[in-house]
Amino acid sequence: MRVTFTVNGRRQEADDVWEGESLLYVLRERMGLPGSKNACEQGECGSCTVRLDGVPVCSCLVAAGQAEGREVVTVEGLADHARRRGDRSGHTPGAGAGSGPAGLSLQDARGWTARGTGSRTGDAAALAPIQQAFIDAGAVQCGFCTPGLLVAADEMLERNPSPSDEDIREALSGNLCRCTGYEKILDAVRLAAARQEPREPQSGGARP
C-alpha cells in the first residue's frame, strides 16, 4: 500500500509498504532516514522515539498505515524543529521564513550531520539546543540511544521548560542507555534547560 505523511515538515510518500510494517521501518528503509534506531522492536528501549503529531512515541509500535496524513518529526529534523519553535515564540522573528519550502527534504535529512561548534553561540541552525547540550555535557558514548533520548528530552523541554530532576527522569524513563549510567544525560538536559531559561518563560509550545 501507499502511505503519505509529513516527515520533518515535508510531505513524503512511500510505496509498496507492507500492511504490518512499522513506521520505524518506513522511515529507515524506505525513506533512508536511519537516525531513529531499530533495537528492541517492542517499545522497551525508546531508541526509535519520534514525534507523531507532536507526541513522543515508539515508532516501532506505530503501524505505517496509522501515520497516514499525520506529522512525524525524527531526530534528523530536530534542529529544524527547534529552530522553528524559536521562530514561533518570537525570539528570532523572520529567521528562516521565506527561504524556500518549509521543513527538511529527505536529501537534506539524509545528509544531516552534527555540526557542533563547541559553543552554544555558534550556528543555531546546525544543532538543536538539546543536541549541543548532549555534546557539551559528554552525554554521548556509543550513541545508539542518543537519537531517541534527544527527541524525548526536546519534547519535555518544550512542554516543561524548567523541569525538576524527577521530571527529567520520568520523561526519559522509556529510553535505555547501556553506556553512560545516565548521569551525563541528566546533566545535558539540565544544561539545555538552564540555557533556555533566560528566554521568556512562556516559550513552551502548546501540546496538541
Place this chain on the structure above:
Amino acid sequence: MDFLRPATWEEALAAKAEHPSAVPIAGGTDIMVEINFDHRRPEYLLDLNRVEPLTEWEVGADTVRLGASVPYSRIMERLRTELPGLALASHTVASPQIRNRGGVGGNLGTASPAGDAHPALLAAGAEVEAESVRGSRRIPIDAFYTGVKRNALAPDELIRAVHIKKATGPQQYSKVGTRNAMVIAVCAFGLALHPDTRTVRTGIGSAAPTPVRAGDAELFLGAALEEGGFWESGRALPPALARQFAQLAAGACNPIDDVRGTARYRRHAVGVMARRTLGWAWEQYRATGRPLEGAA
C-alpha cells in the same frame, strides 16, 4: 494482510462485522510487538486511530464514559479526581512513549492478567461498552475476563468505551516490579473505598489466570468497618483488621511460577500490597472523608 482504515465508528463496526477475524489496532503497543516478532500475522488489521470519538471521554453524574483509545497519559493528567485509582495505574504503565499511545480499550481487548488497568477497574466498578452492527451492550467488569487473555467480546464486537464509577472515596494502586518504568507487573493490587455504599472493592493483577477481585477480603473488611462504626468515626484501623484483610486478599490469588516471580512470592506480595493500600486509603479517608487525588 489487509489494512482497514475506517473513518467513523459505524465504518469500524461494519468492517468488524464483515471481517470478524480482523485485529483492532489503536495504540499498537501489544499487536505491533507480535507482528514485529512474527508471532502473529492477522489477516486484517483494523486501524481505529481515525475514529476520533474513541479518544474522548464524558464525565457524567455518577460515571465517566471513557473512550477506548483515550491514552493513559490523558487519564493521568485529566481524570485524577474522578478516577484516582485508574490514574495511578495509568502512571505505572511502561513509559511516556507507551502511555501516549496505549489506552484502556487495548488493555481490555488483550485481557492479559498483567494488564495494569484491570485491578483499578475492578476496584472502582466498571462496565465495558461493547458494540457491533447488531447493537450495543454493557458487560460488567466482573464478567468481562473469561480466561488467560480471553474476554467476553463476541467476534464481531469492538470496545467503544468503559463506564467507570466516579470515585466517592480514596482509591489506591500498587504494583510490584523490578523498576518503576517499563515493567510488566509481577503482581498488582487496586483498592477503592466506596463511602457512599459503605463498601470496599479490590482488584488483583497477575496473580490468577484473569484479573480478579478479592471477594472474601472485601466482605470481611466491609463488615468490620460497618460493625466498628469506622465509616462515621474515621478511627484508625486496628492492625489485626488490616492483617486479616491482607491474608484474605492473598488467599484470593491463584498464581503460577513464571519468569517474573514465583507463586509463593506473588501471594505474599499481594498480601503486603493489600495491607499497604488499605493503610494509605484509610489515612486519606480519615484526613478528608472525601475523594482524593491519588499520590503518584
